[in-house]
Every structure is written in structure tokens, then in C-alpha cells.
Amino acid sequence: MFQSFQETASPEQGPARLAALREALQAMTLDGFIVPRSDAHQGEYVAPRDDRLAWLTGFTGSAGYCVALRDSAGVFVDSRYRVQVKAQVADVFTPVDWPEVGLAEWIAKALPDGGRVGFDPWLHAVEPLRSLQGKLDTVTLERCANLVDRIWEDQPAPPTGQASVQPPELAGEAHGDKITRLAARLGRADTAVITLPDSIAWLLNIRGSDIPRNPVAHSFALLHADATVTLFIDKAKLVDLGDHLGPRVSVVSPDSFLAVLATLSGPVAIDPATCPVIVADTLSEAGIEMIEAQDPCVLPKACKNETEIAGSRAAHLRDGAAMVRFLAWLDRQPPGSLTEIDVVSALEAERRATNALRDISFETISGTGPHGAIVHYRVTEKTNARVEDGHLLLVDSGGQYVDGTTDITRTVAVGHVGEEEAAAFTRVLRGMIAISRARWPKGLAGRDLDALARVPLWEAGLDYGHGTGHGVGSYLCVHEGPQRLARTGTVPLIQGMILSNEPGFYREGAYGIRIENLIVVTGAPALAGASVPDMLSFETLTYVPIDRRLIVTEMLTGPETDWLNAYHATCRARLEPLVECEARDWLIAATEPL
Incomplete structure (x- = not known):
């Protein structure tokens, strides 16, 4: 069967894992760390390797956060999950009704004298992070290594599923035509950064198998105004594609994503709702002009x-x-x-x-x-x-x-x-x-x-x-x-x-x-x-x-x-x-x- 019925939540392991995270906080001299249910691609769905929120807290819902402080830990869930979260987390975690209670409001109340709260810049998008920091007066949000990854000893390996072709007779349009159409709409931007896996799958007429139930492949892409694409993906995933991508799509190792970003001539369009903070940091440090605009694939795909x-x-x-x-x-x-x-x-x-x-x-x-x-x-x-x-x-x-x-x-x-x-x-x-x-x-x-x-x-x-x-x-x-x-x-x-x-x-x-x-x-x-x-x-x-x-x-x-x-x-x-x-x-x- 596709579906299994094994327990994926581990509420009984939550206290020990939270204690280990707090030791990591102490070593970093941080007052807290934010654990979102997201990955570097900022889609709704995550691979087992990236399911840090569930691993830490036991909560397996598709949206939410944990803010772990030295003496308290809130698990923020929306109305879909308020019954579920009660059964899935240990009493060392406090369920918080979100967004009625915002992260900033809760953090400010929990740290009335201020403090330093860490976050992984790969796992937070530009606009949500900017909004959160703007609501905090005495608390500073600090970029840091992912503390959950440091304590997760048996963390699964990154997914390596094979990609496949979604042909024009199913997609309704060749991917070369999509690239040309969207490149012409970039305005004054020379390049658009695309991180959402389903946007890249739609644009290039490919499907993948990196995330359960969702036929997408983990990758990043740059859409250039000259109607070419730079695709950052493990080449081993593309074995079954043959020559589908064609000469207008350059395939590059995902390890070089940030380095290539730093060489762009700009202006570069980023979607602040889905672009990881580290991407904006990299472009800013390289002195490259950024334009905030919606992911160019989102509306055409819809x-x-x-x-x-x-x-x-x-x-x-x-x-x-x-x-x-x-x-x-x-x-x-x-x-x-x-x-x-x-x-x-x-x-x-x-x-x-x-x-x-x-x-x-x-x-x-x-x-x-x-x-x-x-x-x-x-x-x-x-x-x-x-x-x-x-x-x-x-x-x-x-x-x-x-x-x-x-x-x-x-x-x-x-x-x-x-x-x-x-x-x-x-x-x-x-x-x-x-x-x-x-x-x-x-x-x-x-x-x-x-x-x-x-x-x-x-x-x-x-x-x-x-x-x-x-x-x-x-x-x-x-x-x-x-x-x-x-x-x-x-x-x-x-x-x-x-x-x-x-x-x-x-x-x-x-x-x-x-x-x-x-x-x-x-x-x-x-x-x-x-x-x-x-x-x-x-x-x-x-x-x-x-x-x-x-x-x-x-x-x-x-x-x-x-x-x-x-x-x-x-x-x-x-x-x-x-x-x-x-x-x-x-x-x-x-x-x-x-």
C-alpha cells in the first residue's frame, strides 16, 4: 500500500529532545530557537529529512511552528489541528492558537527583558521573517546553524527520487514555450529565483518523487530574461529524462546555488513569500539589486x-x-x-x-x-x-x-x-x-x-x-x-x-x-x-x-x-x-x- 499505519508522532521522546535542544541553545548563548515546518524550498510539504517540527515535538500537522526557549516551548497550530496537537505533544510543550496568537506576541511575552532567538535562514522566507522581526522591539532574531539538525542523530538522508517527463499531451504546453512566455514577463529583472518544487516541476514539465504524495523533485531554478533556465538539482535524479530538458536548461549541482547567486548581474526578482532568507542575504552581500515580485510560475500554474x-x-x-x-x-x-x-x-x-x-x-x-x-x-x-x-x-x-x-x-x-x-x-x-x-x-x-x-x-x-x-x-x-x-x-x-x-x-x-x-x-x-x-x-x-x-x-x-x-x-x-x-x-x- 501507499499508506502505512505506523505511528509517526513520538510525544514520549519530546522531553528528551527538547532538553537536548536547550543544551544546544546554552552552547550558542541563545535564548531560543524557532522550528518551522518548512524546508529550504519553502513548499507546504516536506521530506522525512526536513520534518524537524514533528521529530522535536511529535506534532505531525502540515503547518505550524515551535518556539523553544530555555524555560518554555510553544507549539503554534491553526484551527485545523487544535484537537490533534493535544494528543501528539508531551506536556513540556504548550499548544498555542495561531495565528490568533502570533509568534512575536508570544515571544515578547515570554522574554519581557529581551533576548536572542535563533533561526535557520534556509527555513524562513523573507516576508514572514521581516514581519516577525518588525513586531519585536527588544528581542533580536539571529541567523544560526540549524540546532535541530545538530541533535538529530538518525536524521534521514536527503531524498534522491527519480524525475520523469510530463509530456505536452498531458501538460498542454511544451516547457520551452513556458520558459519563453514567462521570461518575457520578468519586466526589468534579468533573473527570477524559483524555489518552490511544484513551480519548477510545472515550468519544466517534469515530475519527481522526493516528497511523499507530491510528484516533485527537490531543486532550485533561475529563470533568465534570455529565456534560459539554470536548474540546480542532483543530476542522478535526471537519468530517466533523456534529452527532455534541452539546451536552454543548464543543470548545475545544488551545492553551487548560493555561489552562482552571488555572480548574477541583477536586478534579480525574488518572491518574498517563498524565497529563503539566505537567498536574499547572499544577493545583498554581493551588492545585487533585488526586486520583490511573485514567483513567475505561481499564477500561470494555477x-x-x-x-x-x-x-x-x-x-x-x-x-x-x-x-x-x-x-x-x-x-x-x-x-x-x-x-x-x-x-x-x-x-x-x-x-x-x-x-x-x-x-x-x-x-x-x-x-x-x-x-x-x-x-x-x-x-x-x-x-x-x-x-x-x-x-x-x-x-x-x-x-x-x-x-x-x-x-x-x-x-x-x-x-x-x-x-x-x-x-x-x-x-x-x-x-x-x-x-x-x-x-x-x-x-x-x-x-x-x-x-x-x-x-x-x-x-x-x-x-x-x-x-x-x-x-x-x-x-x-x-x-x-x-x-x-x-x-x-x-x-x-x-x-x-x-x-x-x-x-x-x-x-x-x-x-x-x-x-x-x-x-x-x-x-x-x-x-x-x-x-x-x-x-x-x-x-x-x-x-x-x-x-x-x-x-x-x-x-x-x-x-x-x-x-x-x-x-x-x-x-x-x-x-x-x-x-x-x-x-x-x-x-x-x-x-x-x-
């Missing part, structure tokens, strides 16, 4: 071309058929007969049976009962719970296929489920439908639409702590920026952007609900007499039935019922030819109109 969208549609149909087979099997199992691991294993088996699965797109979330309230729950052999009668079972999963990345959540009833759960499920469904049906003027961003998904919950005094949707890559990372459906989503939505649509509700200690489809921004059909004729809307990519047993039909409006019936009719029409026997019978029953 706006999928027609080939990529067609590939995503095909991937979702394939994945949808696998989901239907899985859900049909799940419904045949008596309550109490399955565990959460059984559920994950069965679903992965159905995806593997397509003979097209390259990997799962993230660790499958299979949370029954109270575990469903842990937003990013990961089942292990230790936590593996039985799926009991009366439970809600939340399954959030996805696949990596060469033509697209999928991400889908379905919450299903196991036996008889209470009225409270059904009412909450229906409110979540209404929010998901509201996003699906939305049309809006061009220029609006995710923050302008996010509330649509929350209004049915707000009406009952309910809400959820995560965003409504994230961007999704094209056989790349399942979390992709810059677009978001969230209060923090400030980037205007543009045709071709793929996002998730996943409102939820979580009752800690009881149950969790989330319903998720992927959607793509498209032009809205014209309306007669409209005063705003040029509007946008969403096309749904995911077609898998939603559990009708959990829907309180009288809570739905007429248009909501019509949307759901039409959605289910499309699910049946598209998936019935792809499934057979018991799965086909289940699909027909599950898509009957309300």
Missing part, C-alpha cells in the same frame, strides 16, 4: 489550460468509479465489522484497480465517530477505531494520476444516525451547494465567496475553522496556491483555476462532517437582461453520490433540491457505464431524486 482541465475531468471520472465501488462495498458491511484501517485499505485497493494510480494525493483521512472531528486525522495501528452503529464516517481521500489530481470527501451514515447529525450534515450540504451554484463578477476573490458556504451554518450558530477551499494542482500538489476559498483568499479567481469546495462541521468528541468536491472556474452562462454580462461560475469536476440518508429534505430550498437531483442524475449518467453488478445497483439507488 490557471489550467484546456488540456489540463480535460485531464482532470478524465481523472475524476476514473476516480469517481473507484469511489462508487468503494461506497457500494462499504454499505454492504454490517456496522461494527470494519475498522478505520479496513476502510482506508479497501479504498486504496479500488483506486489501484484502475491501473492508473501513481500515488494517493495525501494520507487518507478515515475518521469514525469522534475521530471525524479531528480535521486532518490520520489513522494508525494505535488509534484504529471500529466503525460502529450510529457513527458518522468521514473519508477524505484522493489520487495522483498522470492526467490529474483528485481530492474528495464523503461523510456517510453507519446504521442509525441522530437528528442532530443529520441537521448539521444538511447545513454543510447547503453550503457546498451554494458554492457550486455561485456566479460572480470577474475580479472577486475567494474571500468574497467564502461566506456563501457558511451562511446555513451561521443561521444555527455553527461554523468551521478551516477555509472552504484550496487550489489543486494538475498531477502536482493537492494543495496549490495562490487561489483559496477562504477569508484569507485575496487572489482574484480566474478561469481555469481548480479549487476544492469543502465546508464542514465538527463536534469535538462526537463526530465530524465534511462534503468535498473539486470545482474549476469557468465563464458563467449569459443571462438575458443582465447588467453584469461577463461573470464567472464553477464547473463541478467530482461526481460521486452524496449520502441521501443524512439529508433532512425539508431543510433544503427548491433550487437546492433541484441542484442535488441534477448532480445525482449526472453522477448516474457518467458513472453507470464505468461500474458493474453490485456497484451499479448501489449507484442507481444512491442517485434517486429526492
Whole structure:
């Protein structure tokens, strides 16, 4: 299997590791050290070698920090992880609600007389570090060697996975054309520094295997105004590429990255949100002018071309058929007969049976009962719970296929489920439908639409702590920026952007609900007499039935019922030819109109 169920958190080892880190602080005469969940490439996902936050604290979430001081240590987590962190860290660490409590605020309170806090300049981006230092009056942030690396005796080796070609028939554009197009947009910059692994993968039409679940290769790149690229990567990873990169891409050892930066003529564009501090330091020390600008690949990568969208549609149909087979099997199992691991294993088996699965797109979330309230729950052999009668079972999963990345959540009833759960499920469904049906003027961003998904919950005094949707890559990372459906989503939505649509509700200690489809921004059909004729809307990519047993039909409006019936009719029409026997019978029953 792609997914394992071993414990990756080690809370019992946290006290000894924190003590060793404090000895390193003492030796460096520092008052503290910041441990982010990031690597030198500043992407969201890290290889085992770079998972320093989890190694030190036991917390395995995808975002967060630890600030380790000599007499206290805060673990900063956002609302997705506040249940999880309690179970994963020892009591020598204090969970901190972040960003409600910022790092600067916490550090200043913990060090009222000032002090010196160290950080690794490879692991912090320019703007976040600048913002943090700007909020600290008496505390100084100091560049230093990574203290976790000094005490991590069995730290894994750097990844050395092979890269592969993503051909134009899947990418929709040759990488030489991408290089030319983006180089022409550099303005007065002679070079742009690119550190995000998925940006480099997209630009050069390559995929990698250095990070679990994410087909990217660790590398750095320089995009030059003369439409050439310098790629800093271990050449051993490129054996399978043949002559794909071509003469316009020069391959150089990553060990020479900083030395080459110091020889550039400038101006050099850096993205302050993702450029490591050490890159800016190197350019500054060499007297090279810097221009702060967004990574040139980020927005073009987010706006999928027609080939990529067609590939995503095909991937979702394939994945949808696998989901239907899985859900049909799940419904045949008596309550109490399955565990959460059984559920994950069965679903992965159905995806593997397509003979097209390259990997799962993230660790499958299979949370029954109270575990469903842990937003990013990961089942292990230790936590593996039985799926009991009366439970809600939340399954959030996805696949990596060469033509697209999928991400889908379905919450299903196991036996008889209470009225409270059904009412909450229906409110979540209404929010998901509201996003699906939305049309809006061009220029609006995710923050302008996010509330649509929350209004049915707000009406009952309910809400959820995560965003409504994230961007999704094209056989790349399942979390992709810059677009978001969230209060923090400030980037205007543009045709071709793929996002998730996943409102939820979580009752800690009881149950969790989330319903998720992927959607793509498209032009809205014209309306007669409209005063705003040029509007946008969403096309749904995911077609898998939603559990009708959990829907309180009288809570739905007429248009909501019509949307759901039409959605289910499309699910049946598209998936019935792809499934057979018991799965086909289940699909027909599950898509009957309300």
C-alpha cells in the first residue's frame, strides 16, 4: 500500500529532545530557537529529512511552528489541528492558537527583558521573517546553524527520487514555450529565483518523487530574461529524462546555488513569500539589486489550460468509479465489522484497480465517530477505531494520476444516525451547494465567496475553522496556491483555476462532517437582461453520490433540491457505464431524486 499505519508522532521522546535542544541553545548563548515546518524550498510539504517540527515535538500537522526557549516551548497550530496537537505533544510543550496568537506576541511575552532567538535562514522566507522581526522591539532574531539538525542523530538522508517527463499531451504546453512566455514577463529583472518544487516541476514539465504524495523533485531554478533556465538539482535524479530538458536548461549541482547567486548581474526578482532568507542575504552581500515580485510560475500554474482541465475531468471520472465501488462495498458491511484501517485499505485497493494510480494525493483521512472531528486525522495501528452503529464516517481521500489530481470527501451514515447529525450534515450540504451554484463578477476573490458556504451554518450558530477551499494542482500538489476559498483568499479567481469546495462541521468528541468536491472556474452562462454580462461560475469536476440518508429534505430550498437531483442524475449518467453488478445497483439507488 501507499499508506502505512505506523505511528509517526513520538510525544514520549519530546522531553528528551527538547532538553537536548536547550543544551544546544546554552552552547550558542541563545535564548531560543524557532522550528518551522518548512524546508529550504519553502513548499507546504516536506521530506522525512526536513520534518524537524514533528521529530522535536511529535506534532505531525502540515503547518505550524515551535518556539523553544530555555524555560518554555510553544507549539503554534491553526484551527485545523487544535484537537490533534493535544494528543501528539508531551506536556513540556504548550499548544498555542495561531495565528490568533502570533509568534512575536508570544515571544515578547515570554522574554519581557529581551533576548536572542535563533533561526535557520534556509527555513524562513523573507516576508514572514521581516514581519516577525518588525513586531519585536527588544528581542533580536539571529541567523544560526540549524540546532535541530545538530541533535538529530538518525536524521534521514536527503531524498534522491527519480524525475520523469510530463509530456505536452498531458501538460498542454511544451516547457520551452513556458520558459519563453514567462521570461518575457520578468519586466526589468534579468533573473527570477524559483524555489518552490511544484513551480519548477510545472515550468519544466517534469515530475519527481522526493516528497511523499507530491510528484516533485527537490531543486532550485533561475529563470533568465534570455529565456534560459539554470536548474540546480542532483543530476542522478535526471537519468530517466533523456534529452527532455534541452539546451536552454543548464543543470548545475545544488551545492553551487548560493555561489552562482552571488555572480548574477541583477536586478534579480525574488518572491518574498517563498524565497529563503539566505537567498536574499547572499544577493545583498554581493551588492545585487533585488526586486520583490511573485514567483513567475505561481499564477500561470494555477490557471489550467484546456488540456489540463480535460485531464482532470478524465481523472475524476476514473476516480469517481473507484469511489462508487468503494461506497457500494462499504454499505454492504454490517456496522461494527470494519475498522478505520479496513476502510482506508479497501479504498486504496479500488483506486489501484484502475491501473492508473501513481500515488494517493495525501494520507487518507478515515475518521469514525469522534475521530471525524479531528480535521486532518490520520489513522494508525494505535488509534484504529471500529466503525460502529450510529457513527458518522468521514473519508477524505484522493489520487495522483498522470492526467490529474483528485481530492474528495464523503461523510456517510453507519446504521442509525441522530437528528442532530443529520441537521448539521444538511447545513454543510447547503453550503457546498451554494458554492457550486455561485456566479460572480470577474475580479472577486475567494474571500468574497467564502461566506456563501457558511451562511446555513451561521443561521444555527455553527461554523468551521478551516477555509472552504484550496487550489489543486494538475498531477502536482493537492494543495496549490495562490487561489483559496477562504477569508484569507485575496487572489482574484480566474478561469481555469481548480479549487476544492469543502465546508464542514465538527463536534469535538462526537463526530465530524465534511462534503468535498473539486470545482474549476469557468465563464458563467449569459443571462438575458443582465447588467453584469461577463461573470464567472464553477464547473463541478467530482461526481460521486452524496449520502441521501443524512439529508433532512425539508431543510433544503427548491433550487437546492433541484441542484442535488441534477448532480445525482449526472453522477448516474457518467458513472453507470464505468461500474458493474453490485456497484451499479448501489449507484442507481444512491442517485434517486429526492
